[in-house]
Amino acid sequence: xxxxxxxxxxxxxxxxxxxxxxxxxxxxxxxxxxxxxxxxxxxxxxxxxxxxxxxxxxxxxxxxxxxxxxxxxxxxxxxxxxxxxxxxxxxxxxxxxxxxxxxxxxxxxxxxxxxxxxxxxxxxxxxxxxxxxxxxxxxxxxxxxxxxxxxxxxxxxxxxxxxxxxxxxxxxxxxxxxxxxxxxxxxxxxxxxxxxxxxxxxxxxxxxxxxxxxxxxxxxxxxxxxxxxxxxxxxxxxxxxxxxxxxxxxxxxxxxxxxxxxxxxxxxxxxxxxxxxxxxxxxxxxxxxxxxxxxxxxxxxxxxxxxxxxxxxxxxxxxxxxxxxxxxxxxxxxxxxxxxxxxxxxxxxxxxxxxxxxxxxxxxxxxxxxxxxxxxxxxxxxxxxxxxxxxxxxxxxxxxxxxxxxxxxxxxxxxxxxxx
Amino acid sequence: xxxxxxxxxxxxxxxxxxxxxxxxxxxxxxxxxxxxxxxxxxxxxxxxxxxxxxxxxxxxxxxxxxxxxxxxxxxxxxxxxxxxxxxxxxxxxxxxxxxxxxxxxxxxxxxxxxxxxxxxxxxxxxxxxxxxxxxxxxxxxxxxxxxxxxxxxxxxxxxxxxxxxxxxxxxxxxxxxxxxxxxxxxxxxxxxxxxxxxxxxxxxxxxxxxxxxxxxxxxxxxxxxxxxxxxxxxxxxxxxxxxxxxxxxxxxxxxxxxxxxxxxxxxxxxxxxxxxxxxxxxxxxxxxxxxxxxxxxxxxxxxxxxxxxxxxxxxxxxxxxxxxxxxxxxxxxxxxxxxxxxxxxxxxxxxxxxxxxxxxxxxxxxxxxxxxxxxxxxxxxxxxxxxxxxxxxxxxxxxxxxxxxxxxxxxxxxxxxxxx
Numbered sequence: 001x002x003x004x005x006x007x008x009x010x011x012x013x014x015x016x017x018x019x020x021x022x023x024x025x026x027x028x029x030x031x032x033x034x035x036x037x038x039x040x041x042x043x044x045x046x047x048x049x050x051x052x053x054x055x056x057x058x059x060x061x062x063x064x065x066x067x068x069x070x071x072x073x074x075x076x077x078x079x080x081x082x083x084x085x086x087x088x089x090x091x092x093x094x095x096x097x098x099x100x101x102x103x104x105x106x107x108x109x110x111x112x113x114x115x116x117x118x119x120x121x122x123x124x125x126x127x128x129x130x131x132x133x134x135x136x137x138x139x140x141x142x143x144x145x146x147x148x149x150x151x152x153x154x155x156x157x158x159x160x161x162x163x164x165x166x167x168x169x170x171x172x173x174x175x176x177x178x179x180x181x182x183x184x185x186x187x188x189x190x191x192x193x194x195x196x197x198x199x200x201x202x203x204x205x206x207x208x209x210x211x212x213x214x215x216x217x218x219x220x221x222x223x224x225x226x227x228x229x230x231x232x233x234x235x236x237x238x239x240x241x242x243x244x245x246x247x248x249x250x251x252x253x254x255x256x257x258x259x260x261x262x263x264x265x266x267x268x269x270x271x272x273x274x275x276x277x278x279x280x281x282x283x284x285x286x287x288x289x290x291x292x293x294x295x296x297x298x299x300x301x302x303x304x305x306x307x308x309x310x311x312x313x314x315x316x317x318x319x320x321x322x323x324x325x326x327x328x329x330x331x332x333x334x335x336x337x338x339x340x341x342x343x344x345x346x347x348x349x350x351x352x353x354x355x356x357x358x359x360x361x362x363x364x365x366x367x368x369x370x371x372x373x374x375x376x377x378x379x380x381x382x383x384x385x386x387x388x389x390x391x392x393x394x395x396x397x398x399x400x401x402x403x404x405x406x407x408x409x410x411x412x413x414x415x416x417x418x419x420x
Numbered sequence: 421x422x423x424x425x426x427x428x429x430x431x432x433x434x435x436x437x438x439x440x441x442x443x444x445x446x447x448x449x450x451x452x453x454x455x456x457x458x459x460x461x462x463x464x465x466x467x468x469x470x471x472x473x474x475x476x477x478x479x480x481x482x483x484x485x486x487x488x489x490x491x492x493x494x495x496x497x498x499x500x501x502x503x504x505x506x507x508x509x510x511x512x513x514x515x516x517x518x519x520x521x522x523x524x525x526x527x528x529x530x531x532x533x534x535x536x537x538x539x540x541x542x543x544x545x546x547x548x549x550x551x552x553x554x555x556x557x558x559x560x561x562x563x564x565x566x567x568x569x570x571x572x573x574x575x576x577x578x579x580x581x582x583x584x585x586x587x588x589x590x591x592x593x594x595x596x597x598x599x600x601x602x603x604x605x606x607x608x609x610x611x612x613x614x615x616x617x618x619x620x621x622x623x624x625x626x627x628x629x630x631x632x633x634x635x636x637x638x639x640x641x642x643x644x645x646x647x648x649x650x651x652x653x654x655x656x657x658x659x660x661x662x663x664x665x666x667x668x669x670x671x672x673x674x675x676x677x678x679x680x681x682x683x684x685x686x687x688x689x690x691x692x693x694x695x696x697x698x699x700x701x702x703x704x705x706x707x708x709x710x711x712x713x714x715x716x717x718x719x720x721x722x723x724x725x726x727x728x729x730x731x732x733x734x735x736x737x738x739x740x741x742x743x744x745x746x747x748x749x750x751x752x753x754x755x756x757x758x759x760x761x762x763x764x765x766x767x768x769x770x771x772x773x774x775x776x777x778x779x780x781x782x783x784x785x786x787x788x789x790x791x792x793x794x795x796x797x798x799x800x801x802x803x804x805x806x807x808x809x810x811x812x813x814x815x816x817x818x819x820x821x822x823x824x825x826x827x828x829x830x831x832x833x834x835x836x837x838x839x840x
Contacts, residue, residue, distance in 0.1 A: 040551060043539050043681070048628045049529025052502040054485035055520040056659035061535055064654060065474035080471040093650035094564035094601035098519065100475040101654070109469025115481055119463050131460060139736050144514035144768035144777055177653075181514035181777075208468045230513035232652065233597075234484060234521070239476035261463070316559050348564035357564055
């Protein structure tokens with residue numbers, strides 16, 4: 001692995017960082033700058049630490065939280081008005097999102113459900129109506145899978161305009177990746193004896209607004225869908241559907257019904273208000289498109305990103321890529337405003353329908369430029385540039401925005417959101 | 421998928437659970453028991469939920485915490501005396517351990533380190549001594565990997581005796597699985613220009629006891645080791661080494677030095693007190709074995725497990741299996757005290773050197789019996805029964821206990837820890 005970067009030493013007086021240039025690689029290393037003695041001098045002495053505890057809390061030096069938002073770009077707001085709470089992608093590493101920081105989206109707030117009293121009714125085109133307790137469901141065979149979940153509204157801030165002073169948490173914070181655990185949908189369908197003629201399934205949530213969506217019973221959804229009761233090894237958190245939610249890898253967030261209380265099998269879509277009014281796409285010609293359900297290939301550079309400041313010399317570019325069509329097979333980055341591209345490295349395995357972490361090294365010469373990434377998935381989909389995306393979709397729609405994200409960098413190293 | 425289980429309905433008066441027997445499978449379903457109307461009657465009405473928040477907290481109905489312990493089997497204790505804090509394996513699902521519940525083990529408590537002042541010194545048989553800040557380290561290429569970490573003392577409670585009234589948290593709670601993110605050891609070695617003649621690396625922690633271990637620089641450790649600064653997508657938590665720790669997939673926990681502050685390259689082991697006194701193995705013949713570093717193949721049934729009570733009829737058996745040699749390729753379970761065995765299903769992918777979740781269905785006839793699991797890894801290692809394990813190791817040693825775990829079940833369905 002070869003890399004050129006400017007490391008940063010620290011003078012023993014704790015003053016302005018001095019600089020040393022490190023040219024590294026298999027061939028060896030050459031260094032100039034503070035010596036070991038200088039920079040170890042201000043390392044605090046060691047002493048007895050805090051007692052062990054029943055849970056390991058975060059460091060006082062780590063500040064992680066989501067941004068509750070009611071309108072795109074406006075933050076923070078009164079949480080009681082908020083409809084979104086966005087994951088801090090600019091401060092996360094790897095691919096897993098901590099459960100308490102997984103993005104949150106709701107239509108009537110977060111219900112507080114006693115799992116002992118919760119029920120799941122399964123009816124419609126089935127051999128027998130059944131009602132399940134959580135004890136029933138936890139007794140069924142389970143499966144676990146690491147996959148992303150994304151709100152179909154993720155990125156809409158940039159569809160029509162680009163507020164410059166926003167972070168990647170604002171522009172792309174409605175996507176997260178967890179390990180989800182639950183009962184395979186296939187098992188439940190066999191258990192209730194769903195009619196083979198049943199081609200759609202209504203899923204209804206137990207929240208105040210009873211969000212309900214029609215789920216097409218494709219081979220893919222039957223094979224991959226699950227009734228999830230766990231995330232990242234623990235029970236779902238209330239904001240994410242406790243005690244039970246539907247999880248459909250690769251499909252838009254609102255289909256993954258939280259606080260799941262009812263499944264009804266039928267031979268046509270149920271045409272709930274959520275799919276006739278709320279989650280339809282107004283096309284350029286004024287016609288509304290229904291049931292655009294799969295999340296498209298997408299990517300974003302999370303560092304450097306909006307509101308960060310960089311210095312000339314080495315900068316590590318890193319970000320996340322994901323696709324509802326399967327694995328990410330390639331991520332390219334451009335540091336000259338999409339004129340030239342080069343491959344980024346995928347750090348760690350790229351799991352199907354999970355976020356993949358990419359990175360590339362970049363020596364910035366200090367002149368204003370733009371950085372951008374584009375991902376390709378295993379189905380061969382290439383993330384579109386904004387111009388072709390708008391040419392295809394127009395600007396009437398609100399959902400499924402997956403155009404390339406461009407960050408502009410000025411001579412001072414200030415990173416800002418632009419439309420490319 | 422075929423399964424026979426006794427689901428449990430609930431009478432509308434909330435009294436004793438009624439029962440229905442469900443025979444399920446691809447063939448269909450036959451049900452007897454409460455009808456939908458009866459069991460939906462006591463589901464609480466829906467209403468507006470709580471506002472969205474900056475973090476998603478756990479449900480008030482979910483109780484998860486570790487057991488701080490100072491001596492095996494004794495719990496809980498004054499945390500200031502604790503040396504272990506064990507993961508609640510009996511209440512976790514899937515394979516990932518929540519970061520705040522990852523098992524904790526320390527020798528001088530948990531230091532509170534300011535990352536801006538932390539330093540990593542790399543010296544010894546290298547071209548140039550170097551000191552790195554956390555800013556330096558975060559600027560380097562990173563990788564992420566899901567892998568287990570296990571205290572070499574995990575399971576020692578059962579080496580010489582079996583306290584009956586303990587949970588699986590007590591017997592096996594010193595193992596966890598996280599996604600770890602950091603700089604590949606290979607990159608650091610190239611960066612500092614380690615001498616090809618350097619075959620060992622001293623790693624020293626920044627805690628009060630300065631735990632230090634000699635790491636053999638095998639191809640495997642150089643290829644898989646990392647300087648980790650992230651777990652499950654967020655910065656390390658102080659209990660797990662914030663801001664920097666060594667992570668060596670498959671090797672005993674104490675080698676994965678937390679609060680990492682120094683790496684020294686050399687051509688022989690450094691013989692710290694941790695490897696001459698603390699972490700050596702007293703063999704049956706009285707001789708001490710040094711540098712038994714790799715965690716062996718292991719597994720345990722987490723449900724039903726110690727202190728649980730089960731009912732006749734269907735019970736889902738589930739548990740975890742892991743090996744420092746790589747992937748788990750097979751898990752077998754016995755419900756007749758290891759007389760007969762059958763394959764359990766692996767739920768989800770079995771990643772190399774990560775915990776795998778297994779499950780099997782079991783119709784308990786209500787008569788006293790013993791349940792036990794045994795795992796096989798891709799290197800062909802089969803988890804030993806306790807008798808052969810003791811025959812090989814004797815009972816003088818304390819570490820690397822990986823014998824099969826047996827749970828006894830009495831006529832009342834009470835599950836207890838026994839030695840098989």
